[in-house]
Amino acid sequence: MPPGPRVRSPCLKRSAPTERCSSSWSFYRDWQFTRRSVIAHHTHTSGTGSTAALHGHPLHPMLVGFPIALFIGAFVTDLAYLAAGDAFWARASFWLLVGGLAMGLGAALPGAIDLLTIKHARSWRLAWMHGLLNIGVLLLALANMVLRWEDMAGAVLPYGLPLSAVSVALLAVTGWLGGEMVFQHGVGVSRSVGASGNKLHEHAPAVPSRNDAGHHHEQDGRKQPPER
Known part of the structure; x- marks a missing residue:
C-alpha cells in the first residue's frame, strides 16, 4: 500500500523565495526547540515523597x-x-x-x-x-x-x-x-515514581538540541521510499 500524502514545507519548492524560506525555517526550528525545552523543564523525573x-x-x-x-x-x-x-x-x-x-x-x-x-x-x-x-x-x-x-x-x-x-x-x-x-514538580509524589530504572522515567522528554530539531525537519521534507 503506497504511503499517504505528506505535508511538505513550502521551502522545498524551487519557486519559494530563499530569504522567506530561511526566515520561516529559522522561526520553526527555534519554536520547536523552545517548546520541547519547556516541556522537559516542567516534567519531574522523580517524586520527592512526603514526610507527613x-x-x-x-x-x-x-x-x-x-x-x-x-x-x-x-x-x-x-x-x-x-x-x-x-x-x-x-x-x-x-x-x-x-x-x-x-x-x-x-x-x-x-x-x-x-x-x-x-x-x-x-x-x-x-x-x-x-x-x-x-x-x-x-x-x-x-x-x-x-x-x-x-x-x-x-x-x-x-x-x-x-x-x-x-x-x-x-x-x-x-x-x-x-x-x-x-x-x-512531583512534590509529595512517591519517590518510586520516575526513579532510576523505573519505566515511567523513560517517558520523560529529553531536551532536544537545535541540530536535532533541524535534522528531524529535513527528514520530514524528504520523500520516503514506498513500503514493500
Missing part, C-alpha cells in the same frame, strides 16, 4: 479538599441568604466557616511539615507562596467568623459576603499553585 504521610499517602492532599468545599459552601449560602432572606442560610454560612477553619488547620499542619522538611519544596518560592496564601485564607475565615458571632444574619453584608468571595478567589490561586507543585 500515612502508609505512604500524603496527608495534606487528603485533607485539603474539606476546607475548600466548606469555604465555597459558605460563599454559596451567603448568596442564598441574600436571595431568599431566610436566616437559616446565614446560620449555615457561620457553621460552614467554623468547619472550614477547623479542617483548614488540620490540613495546614501536614502541609507545613512537608514544606519545612522537603528540601526540594523548601527551596521554591512557589511553595512558600502556596503556604502563605493558604494562611491568608484561614485568617480571612477567622475574621469572617468573628464578625458574624453576635449577628449572623446582619453581618452577611457588608462584611461576610465580600470576605467569603475573597477567600474563594484565593483558594483558586492556591489550588493552582498546589497542582503546579504536585503535577509539574
Whole structure:
C-alpha cells in the first residue's frame, strides 16, 4: 500500500523565495526547540515523597479538599441568604466557616511539615507562596467568623459576603499553585515514581538540541521510499 500524502514545507519548492524560506525555517526550528525545552523543564523525573504521610499517602492532599468545599459552601449560602432572606442560610454560612477553619488547620499542619522538611519544596518560592496564601485564607475565615458571632444574619453584608468571595478567589490561586507543585514538580509524589530504572522515567522528554530539531525537519521534507 503506497504511503499517504505528506505535508511538505513550502521551502522545498524551487519557486519559494530563499530569504522567506530561511526566515520561516529559522522561526520553526527555534519554536520547536523552545517548546520541547519547556516541556522537559516542567516534567519531574522523580517524586520527592512526603514526610507527613500515612502508609505512604500524603496527608495534606487528603485533607485539603474539606476546607475548600466548606469555604465555597459558605460563599454559596451567603448568596442564598441574600436571595431568599431566610436566616437559616446565614446560620449555615457561620457553621460552614467554623468547619472550614477547623479542617483548614488540620490540613495546614501536614502541609507545613512537608514544606519545612522537603528540601526540594523548601527551596521554591512557589511553595512558600502556596503556604502563605493558604494562611491568608484561614485568617480571612477567622475574621469572617468573628464578625458574624453576635449577628449572623446582619453581618452577611457588608462584611461576610465580600470576605467569603475573597477567600474563594484565593483558594483558586492556591489550588493552582498546589497542582503546579504536585503535577509539574512531583512534590509529595512517591519517590518510586520516575526513579532510576523505573519505566515511567523513560517517558520523560529529553531536551532536544537545535541540530536535532533541524535534522528531524529535513527528514520530514524528504520523500520516503514506498513500503514493500
